[in-house]
Amino acid sequence: MQREETATDKSDARYPWRCVPISHRVQEPTPTSLELRTVTKPDLPTQYAPAEVETRSYERWVAEGYFRADPASGREPYCIVLPPPNVTGSLHVGHALDHSIQDALIRRARMRGFETLWLPGTDHAGIATQNVVERELAKEGLTRHDLGREEFVRRVWQWKEEYGGRILSQMRKLGDSVDWSRERFTMDPGLSRAVQTIFKRLFDDGLIYRAERIINWCPRCLTALSDIEVEHSDDEGELVSIRYGDGDASIVVATTRAETMLGDTAVAVHPEDERYRHLVGTEVELPLTGRRIPIVADEHVDPEFGTGAVKVTPAHDPNDFEIGRRHSLPSITMMDERGVVTAPGPFEGLDRFAARAAVVAALREQGRIVAEKRPYIHAVGHCSRCKTVVEPRLSLQWFVKVEPLAKAAGDAVRDGRTRIHPPEMAKRYFDWVDNMHDWCISRQLWWGHRIPVWYGPNGEVVCVGPDEEPPPGYEQDPDVLDTWFSSGLWPFSTLGWPDTTTDLERFYPTTVLVTGYDILFFWVARMMMFGLYAMDGKPPFREVALHGMVRDQFGKKMSKSFGNVVDPLDWIERYGADATRFTLLRGANPGADVAISEDWAAGSRNFCNKIWNATRFALINGATVPDEPPAFADLTAADRWILGRLRSVITAVDEAYEDYEFAKLCDALYHFAWDEVCDWYVEIAKIQIAEGGERAERTRLVLGYVFDNLLRLLHPLVPFVTEELWRALTGKPSITIAPWPTTKGLQEDPEADAELAEFRHLVTEVRRFRSDQGLKPGQRVASRLDLTGTRLAVHEKAIRTLLRLDEPTDSFSATARLVVGSATVEIDTAGAIDVAAERRRLEKDLAAARKEAQQAAAKLGNEQFLAKAPENVIAKVRARAAQAEADIARLEAQLAALPAG
Incomplete structure (x- = not known):
């Protein structure tokens, strides 16, 4: 994404400053040199009130069509497709960060003269939406089965139409400059057609198949889950070691899921493990069942872990399933889809967790429990929607054969067709695509894209495309597709594929995908696979810009249980959308987590107020905006200094944008605006203007030029306050379509x-x-x-x-x-000064500083504290000690300098 000055040069006609539709704008004559436009500048209130500005500004932007893309413009395209939030969702702090970054990029590109398209939309979110509607039905005492499939799906659509647009209205509050005329939904007719088309192509190419495999299963939602729909946490459980067989022929295995032993069909050891070599090929009795199972040798087993022997339950563990395939072991399903034991015997009918306790008790009674470790902390997967513990389950499902698709996705990054930012994240991408397992795409739900496969009365199987009809008497597969299947098509299905549309030809490949690194493996890889497959080797985006998770000021993950979750809508209400955006962007480094706090949001609001007050000063003092900077030879040193600093900041900001270093560019603009423009140049300008004459007029020109450019530099980050100020300063309709600042005419x-x-x-x-x-x-x-x-x-x-x-x-x-x-x-x-009073004040402050120094020294001299306290806490104490010593030295010097008396 190299900076193209020509993109702005060729688009002067876009900025005639008339409130007419973009397509009807005409070019005004360009003023020469320092010729000034005579404008009527509206008065600004003494204080900035975000609530009074934001809604009004946003509605005007949309009404004027500033966000609408024109594929016939001839300008170079710049396109972002918004990662579609769930239709059930509301704007959370992760969305706010993601959207703020994308909006900053798209607003800057628009100002640089690109034909910009930021395409919005929502995902149908199969499991989440179905769960929401099922909960509503439960309040009426109904289940989806009471309604039947057709009526239930109708109810979901009804819910979607009534409640599904909440997050879209919240995006407006944040200031998202998306093209609302192109809003999409993953189950729109056009996108549904795209889903059917690519399914049939993959099916016909032998890349979609149906088979029994181990999948993530939710016993509550009664469906398969994708990896991203499983949340892992460290839970307390128990690790029990069980002796299979007796005497010299016995072998000990350890497990956290004792109930699954009812489905064991082997014990496995490593082929080079001398301890068990004599047992390989023999059989051992499986306790509680009376069945005899073989002992097999398999290289998957880690001889260093536990006893070096593992129980093999092919129907309930993915690794065991692969061992079973290699050794032709039978697969015994010992529980049903609701997690209830189906194995004949005393445990039949028990819930899986009740069965676990009962099995351990029975084994203990028989003296077969060799060891028990309780509590035993281990990773457990939970359904991200209902929090139920996920069960690995052997099930007949539809899969995508990913090997050729994943190879193409890896090659596209390796050969530079797509670049990942930051570059070090590419290794994690390759780790995923180079080792990807076949993807389970079927879900046992009613809400979603129905699998377009039909079964005949004699076992015939037909895959039906979007313009085809199934043969008479055939029945459609009851399952729906994984939500990630349709969202994997998002970068091109939203632009009209499989048809050849103007949007598709102009805006694909898209320019950049902005998303969190946590879904790099799941969503980004799938879009890469499908985009390359469907679009003749063209990747869906030229760049992938990854950001981290939002954390609290101490670097802690946000969680309701921690009580540290930030609601961005609350911050918008209290501090304004600009302050919320700037707080998030100022912490955003590529690939790194973003720490935020409410104090920082308040600080960002103060920054907006500072800009507001400084611009008011410029207006009150007659600042006028020239089209070019005044001739340097006629300026004071202060004027030349601030214009030189402006040049440096424009360069620094442009460079930071190229590498998505938002923290860096925010920091540069913050310190330029606050420390140099407001704290220094504005103060000097007051003095120069007060002198009158030509110096005052030139100062007004410099003041106007600096604030014009500063507001335009800040606009992508804080769009609302800059819009209000820039319109007042220039008298022009909107900063959203103003040209991006350049260094032309500026010199250091x-x-x-x-x-x-x-x-x-x-x-x-x-x-x-x-x-x-x-x-x-x-x-x-x-x-x-x-x-x-x-x-x-x-x-x-x-x-x-x-x-x-x-x-x-x-x-x-x-x-x-x-x-x-x-x-x-x-x-x-x-x-x-009152010397006596000042002496008393300084002596009081000195006593406090000495006390602080003593307390910090005592902590730093405590070995227990140094051994147990976190490093960041120790660092804070050290900083307090250093500050206290500096305060002591300063106060003692001040006391010594006081006059006698």
């Missing part, structure tokens, strides 16, 4: 930089000195300045204004003296 001035660095250093040191002397910020005092040998003589008036330093009088008597570089500042504090 090392001499001005050095001069302003000296100026800022002097002012900063004197301010600190005044504070140390107990002078209030606004308090005026007499002073003598000696600026001989410095470049600051021309700045004496500005220095005195900023530091509240009056000219010395005849009675001037210096009571304090400060040397900063080659400059000397003498101050007469006589009568300016």
Whole structure:
């Protein structure tokens, strides 16, 4: 994604600033040099009120068609398809981060002159949506079986139409500049047609098949689950070691699922394990059943783990299933789809967990329990929807043969057709696609894309395409497809595939996919496989930009149980959408987790307010926006310095965008806006404007030019406040279609930089000195300045204004003296401070600092604390100790410098 200046150069006609539909805009004459447009600038309220601005601005953007893509424009395309949130969902903090990044990218691309398409939509979310509607039915005392399939599906559609758009309205609150005219849903007729088309192609190519395999099964939802629908947690359980057989022919195995022994069909050991070599090929009696099972040798077994012998239950464990296939072992299903034991005997009819306890008790009674470890912490999979413990289960399902598809997906990244950011994440991608297992795509649900396979009365099997009809008398497969099957088509099905559409030709491959690294393996890999297969080797996106999970300020995962979950809608209501977005973006480094806190959101709101107040100052003082920066030769050092800094920041921001380094670009803009523009240049500009004349007019030009460009640089990150301010500053309709800033006409001035660095250093040191002397910020005092040998003589008036330093009088008597570089500042504090009161204040602060230093030293001297405390806690104590020592030194120096009395 190299920066293309020509993309902006060729799109001047897009920015005539008229409130007419984009397709009807015409080009205005370009003003020459510093010619200024005469505009009527609306007054800004004294305070920024997000709630009053955001809805109004967003509705106007949509009404004016600023977000709508025009495939016939001739401009270079830039396309993002929004990862479709579940139709059942609401905007959570992960969505807010994901959407803020995408919106920043698309807004910047729009300003750079690209033909942008950000395509929105939602996923039908099979299990989640079916569960929601089933819960609603339960309130009426009904099940889906009471309604029947057709009526139940009708009820789900009804629910979707009534409640399914909640997250889309919340996206508007965040400011998502998506093309609403192209909104899609994974079960729209067009997308359903795409699903049927690709299923049939894969089926006809022998890449879809039906077979018995071990799958993730939810006994509550009664369906297969994809890997991403299984959440793993470390749960307490028990590890029991069981002796199979007796005497020298016995062997001990360990398991956390004792009940599954009822379906064991072998015991396996490693072929080179000397301990068991004499037993390989023999049989041993399976306790509680009376069955005899073989002992087999298989290289899958780890001889170093446990006893080096494992029980083999092919129907209830994926590894055991593969061992069973290699050794032609029978598969015995010992429980049904609801997790109830079906094996004949005393445990039949028991729930799996009740059976576990009963089996262990029976084995203990027979003296076959060799060891028990309780509690035993181990990873357990849970259904992400209902939290039920997932059961590995042998089941007849539909699968995609992924090997050729996965190889193509790996090759596309290896040969550079698709680039992954950050690059180090590519290894994790390859680990997945190079070792991918066949994908179970069938779900035992009623809501979803029905599998387009029909069965004849004599066992015939027909796969039916979207424009075909099944033979008379055939019945359709009852299962539906995994939700990830249809969402895997999202980058091209949403653009009109399988038809050849203008959108598909213009916007595929899409420019970038922005998503969390946690679904790199599941969703990204599937889209890559399907895109390359369906689109003749063209990957679905040129770049994949991965971000991390949102965590709290301590780096802790957000969880309701921890009480640290952030609701972005709550933050939007309290701090505004811009502050919410900026807080998330300022922590977003490629591939890294994002830490946030409410204090940081409040800080982002303060930043927006700072920009608001500074722009108001510029407006009140007559700032005017030129089309080019004023001629540098006519400007003061401060003017040249801030324009040079603007050039550097534009370059830094552009470079950071290319690598998706949002934290870096936010930091650059934050410090430029707050520290350099607001805290320094605005203050200097006040003084220069007050002088009047040509200098004041040139300052107004510089002020207008800097704020115009600053607001445009900030717009992709904080769109609402910049829209309101930029319209007021320029009198133009919308910043959303303003051109992206460039460095044209700007230059860096090392001499001005050095001069302003000296100026800022002097002012900063004197301010600190005044504070140390107990002078209030606004308090005026007499002073003598000696600026001989410095470049600051021309700045004496500005220095005195900023530091509240009056000219010395005849009675001037210096009571304090400060040397900063080659400059000397003498101050007469006589009568300016209450020496006795100041001494008491400093002594009180000094006592507190000494106490803090003692407490920190005591902790750092405690070996137990150092051994047990987390490193970040120890680091904080060390920082407190260092700060306390610095405070002590500063306060002692201030006390020593006080006049006697």
